[in-house]
Amino acid sequence: MKFVLFGAGLLGKSYYSLLKDKYNIAYFADNHPEKHGTTFSELTIISPEQISKMNVSVIITSSYHLEIAEQLYAMGIKEFYIPSKYGTAELTRIDLSKYGFIQEIPNKICVVGHHNAGAVSKALVYSNPYDDINVVLLKDSEKNQEYYYHYLSSSLIITQYSEQCGNKKSIELWHGFTIKALYFMSQEKNERSLASSKHDIFKKKTAVCSMSHLYSVFMSSCLHLDFNKFNITGYPRNDMIFKSDGKKMLEQLIGPVKQRKILFYVPTYRESLYTKNGDSAAFINDMLGYDETIFNDFLDENDILFLYKQHAVQLNRKMFKDSKNIIEITDDMLHTSDVDLYEILNSVDVLISDYSSIIIDFLLTDKPIILTPLDLDQYSKTRGLMLEPYDAWMPGEIVLDYNQLQQAIIESLYGEDKFKKDRERLKRITHKYADGNSSERVLALARNLLELDGQESKVLED
Missing domain, CATH: 3.40.50.720 (NAD(P)-binding Rossmann-like Domain)
Known part of the structure; x- marks a missing residue:
């Protein structure tokens, strides 16, 4: 053949x-x-x-x-x-x-999901309050005949990674508030080379969802899009922060949690199949003064569980040796357990990150954030940032070596919350809504695009 x-x-x-x-x-x-x-x-x-x-x-x-x-x-x-x-x-x-002859079903909506790391908006399916639309979640990790049948038979597609949807009506969610520069705003050669094609894809979308006015300004600049194409709905994935039993979902994923406090380290990627940004040695385990034995002892003494998750497109690189106090959350684990990353997020006591969009989402928990931009100068030159100067925007302690990190962890867990007002201010700028109802707003937009608003519709009771 x-x-x-x-x-x-x-x-x-x-x-x-x-x-x-x-x-x-x-x-x-x-x-x-x-x-x-x-x-x-x-x-x-x-x-x-x-x-x-x-x-x-x-x-x-x-x-x-x-x-x-x-x-x-x-x-x-x-x-x-x-x-x-x-x-x-x-x-x-x-x-x-x-399936015989496949034709579009007028009230059928498909949500195209990827890995269970905050991009698969299960909330859109499980929080559907309308009885006149059928919402189906397609998981990218489970492509089969049914997957493509549901796509072909749907009248509207909701995507999160700018999938092309032909002539179908479509809503683009995208997958995060952009702290780092994207496409036309990026300094990175390969990223800029994708800009025109991404512009064309987004331009064909019937609507693009947004988190806030600032989000719309940033994304319209990055993609050279008409500002009016954006609809401020909030992100469905963030509904999980308000509605999930995070501790229960975490234990479903990794087993019983015995430690009193939980840290979650989620850095952005440096090397992927398509791009290379910043310094490839810019993670916590590369910090000056870092020693894994000392770090494990520190976690043990302070009864802390340290979780970490590498970016989905990061070229594989083992950061830490797993131990009773250090556990890697992988995409395979999330998929196997059918747990979304955002379903565990409200169980976390402190987030540690650098330029990842999860920083903006985590603001909704009103919990401390520690920043580790170890390669800030290089990253700004090779990729670029939308939020500059970095230290003027970021609402948390900036740490660049291991001793600073250890001190910042103790302060964040047990000390005065010095950055509470800064987090609240940035949350107001980056989130128009902080209510856990973004899924309903996105589906209301979908119903409008399907021209179902003129029909009587019953909103189902919770």
């Missing part, structure tokens, strides 16, 4: 190197006409229209897999393959012929 890889980009190139020794790959296909007839990774790039004339099977190797699946279905191609998991040469066969 011959295969064609649909998607002649960085992801396609990476998948080709994984798959070429196991499968007979004859071509790449791509939607960009200027690529047709050219060579990419030793293979000729053909147009999508040529696929149906050839005796080949399609493997989708693009982040735009949803739109491509819709495109293939419209071409009469109801069977295709997707890589089962990045890093392996395994494929998953998708056969949509079993």
Whole structure:
């Protein structure tokens, strides 16, 4: 059997190197006409229209897999393959012929979710107060025939990673308040190279959700978008901060918690498949004076559990050795336990981070934050920040070596809350809503876009 890889980009190139020794790959296909007839990774790039004339099977190797699946279905191609998991040469066969003719259901909404790390908005499904819309959550980690069927049969798609949705109505949530510069505002070459394509994707979205006026200003600048495209609804994932039993969900994830206090370290990424920002040695375990034995003893003496979570796109690098006081939260753990990261967030006593958007979300807990921008100067030059100067915006102790970190932890847990007013001020600027009802506002927006507002609708009781 011959295969064609649909998607002649960085992801396609990476998948080709994984798959070429196991499968007979004859071509790449791509939607960009200027690529047709050219060579990419030793293979000729053909147009999508040529696929149906050839005796080949399609493997989708693009982040735009949803739109491509819709495109293939419209071409009469109801069977295709997707890589089962990045890093392996395994494929998953998708056969949509079993569903007969698939057409859009007028009141059906799909939420496209990714890893269970704050991007999968379970709240949109579980907090739906309307009985006239059907909301289905698609998990990116569970791509199968049903996944693509639900996408094709939905009339509106809610995305969080700027997935292309063809001509369907769509709402973009995005996945965080941007402390670091993005796209047109970024200093990073690869990030800027994505700016025009991201602009085009966001421009096609029917609506883009926002957390606040400032959020809309920042994102419209980063993407060169019309400010009026943004709708201030708040983030559904933050509803979990208000409504989840965080301690119970954490114990569901890692087992009984015996320590009195919980720290959570969530740094942003430095190295990914696409970009490299700042200093790759800029994490807590790289701090001047850090010693793992001393750190473990410190946690033990003060009855502290130290949790940490690496960014989903961070190239794998083990930071700490797991112990009774140090536990890594991984995407696989979250997926296996069906726990979202934000369902445990209100159990945390102190957050430690650098430039991650979780800092802004954590403001809703009104708990202390410790900042570790170890590579601030370099990060500002290589990536850039939206919130500058950093120390004027950030509502927490800034620590740059291990002794400072240890002192800041004790102060944050047991000392005077010196940054309470600063957190409250930044929360007012970055969150229009702090009520745990963002999911309902997003779904109300969806109903409006589906033109269901003119119909009678019963809001279900909690």
